[in-house]
Amino acid sequence: MKAIATIMLRDGVLDPQGDAVRRALDHMGFAGIEDVRQGKVIELALSGNDPEQARRDVIEMCERLLANTVIESYRVEIEECGRP
Template sequence: MKARVHVMLKDGVLDPQGEAVRHALGTLGFAGVEGVRQGKVIELDLAETDAAKAESAVRAMCDRLLANTVIEKYTIELA
């Protein structure tokens, strides 16, 4: 089973990388971009075949390592 984890900064947390990208887009002539939030995507290949068990394991991975849950939020997709 494959899992894809999307990690983003929580709303209200400053995103200096996103701001740098927004500024760079403006200097390249892409007007109208009012905000950019940058995150990361983590893809996992899992041996688990049960979706509920896989999601539970991935959630534990996120809480313990893959995301800083103080300032980041995450979503999980299973396929």
């Protein structure tokens, strides 16, 4: 089973990496870019079979280690690859 945790800075928290990317894309001639936010994604390969348990585990990982919940928000997706 695969879990994907996506961790982004909360709205309102300054994102200098995202701003730098937006400026670079502007300078390269890409038009119509209103905003860019950069975050991190953590893909976990898990041995368990229970997607609900996996979701609870990954949420706990985010709360305790992966995200700084003061300034970051996260979302968790579970993919049951290769299962009927």
